[in-house]
Amino acid sequence: MRLLLVLLALSAGIVSADDGLAVKNAWIREAPPGASMMAGYLTIENTSQHDNALVAVSSPVFSHVMIHRSETVDGIARMHHLERLPLPAGGSVDLAPGGYHLMMPTPAAQPTAGERIPLTLHFADQSELQVMAPVKKKP
Amino acid sequence: MIFHDPRKLRLARIIPWLIVAALLLACAPPQPPHLQQGTLLPKAKPVAGFNLINDKGESFTLKDLQGHWTFAFFGYTHCPDVCPTSLSMLARVMAKLKQQENLPRLPRGLFVSVDPARDTPAVMAKYVKYFDADFVGVTGEPEQLQPLTRQLGILYAKAAGDSGDAGYHIDHSAAIVLFDPRGRFYALFNVPHDADKIASDFMLIRNYYEASE
Ligand SMILES: [Cu+2]
Numbered sequence: 001m002r003l004l005l006v007l008l009a010l011s012a013g014i015v016s017a018d019d020g021l022a023v024k025n026a027w028i029r030e031a032p033p034g035a036s037m038m039a040g041y042l043t044i045e046n047t048s049q050h051d052n053a054l055v056a057v058s059s060p061v062f063s064h065v066m067i068h069r070s071e072t073v074d075g076i077a078r079m080h081h082l083e084r085l086p087l088p089a090g091g092s093v094d095l096a097p098g099g100y101h102l103m104m105p106t107p108a109a110q111p112t113a114g115e116r117i118p119l120t121l122h123f124a125d126q127s128e129l130q131v132m133a134p135v136k137k138k139p
Numbered sequence: 140m141i142f143h144d145p146r147k148l149r150l151a152r153i154i155p156w157l158i159v160a161a162l163l164l165a166c167a168p169p170q171p172p173h174l175q176q177g178t179l180l181p182k183a184k185p186v187a188g189f190n191l192i193n194d195k196g197e198s199f200t201l202k203d204l205q206g207h208w209t210f211a212f213f214g215y216t217h218c219p220d221v222c223p224t225s226l227s228m229l230a231r232v233m234a235k236l237k238q239q240e241n242l243p244r245l246p247r248g249l250f251v252s253v254d255p256a257r258d259t260p261a262v263m264a265k266y267v268k269y270f271d272a273d274f275v276g277v278t279g280e281p282e283q284l285q286p287l288t289r290q291l292g293i294l295y296a297k298a299a300g301d302s303g304d305a306g307y308h309i310d311h312s313a314a315i316v317l318f319d320p321r322g323r324f325y326a327l328f329n330v331p332h333d334a335d336k337i338a339s340d341f342m343l344i345r346n347y348y349e350a351s352e
Contacts, residue, residue, distance in 0.1 A: 032216070032265075034262045035216055038219050078310045097220060097224040098221055
């Protein structure tokens with residue numbers, strides 16, 4: 001029964017943990033030919049009473065996944081590497097184009113639109129969430 | 140002339156003024172359009188010569204900006220977030236403009252790589268065509284690129300910060316530059332970019348240009 005619920009949640013694109021964390025709308029941008037890096041996006045909801053943070057992301061498809069932030073200040077786009085992404089209690093954080101994003105080196109077997117890639121999100125409270133992120137061509 | 144109807148009399152008096160007003164309107168220079176996202180330069184800025192290389196390995200100069208409008212975006216292919224987002228957006232602008240019946244010639248989409256060390260013509264060719272088959276990629280050595288970017292107020296610099304295993308990043312202006320068919324710097328689109336707004340702004344800009352040239 002529990003497995004069935006998990007499968008249902010996976011197919012709806014929503015994955016929630018027991019401790020009030022939920023991930024929605026995960027997707028990975030298909031890499032244009034020759035692009036060495038790829039970006040992934042999702043929304044994390046923290047419905048719990050305690051602050052949390054995303055501290056790492058792993059995937060069997062990517063050698064590693066970094067947490068990044070793009071920021072445009074005074075018209076200049078910059079990109080920073082984050083050790084952790086704070087998830088305030090009762091809040092929701094969007095990883096979206098031009099802002100927070102996951103960034104990973106493009107694997108040799110380049111994922112193409114339509115594929116689904118498993119990502120594991122690791123949180124500061126030691127909990128984990130598994131999510132299937134479809135590869136898409138455009139937002 | 141004798142008007143017995145006072146309303147007709149009033150009308151007769153204002154007709155000459157209406158004619159004067161219409162003539163003034165017809166002779167007055169066209170007013171700059173009100174844009175949703177773009178900023179028109181107060182006066183189109185001529186661009187001094189430059190010498191870049193296109194994605195076929197051929198030379199790309201000021202002449203290649205002439206005879207058509209050009210949207211130019213400055214970035215690099217190792218940038219997975221901002222650059223693909225902007226180029227997809229620009230491809231949507233082109234798709235919208237393709238549907239315009241009164242636009243005989245589409246503007247050109249130009250991707251200017253500020254990372255010549257990694258973005259060779261071959262790398263750029265595959266990359267830009269993914270977004271739009273008609274996009275053109277150009278780049279050049281820093282001493283070739285800077286004379287162009289400086290004139291446009293476009294800034295870029297290798298980022299100093301930690302970028303993990305991603306190699307280096309380049310901080311760069313996110314704006315899109317619009318060149319007129321004479322190759323002059325004509326308008327600028329700052330972020331956030333919206334394809335619908337940029338496409339409709341472009342039509343207003345073009346009509347204004349046609350009326351004022
Ligand atoms: Cu990044």
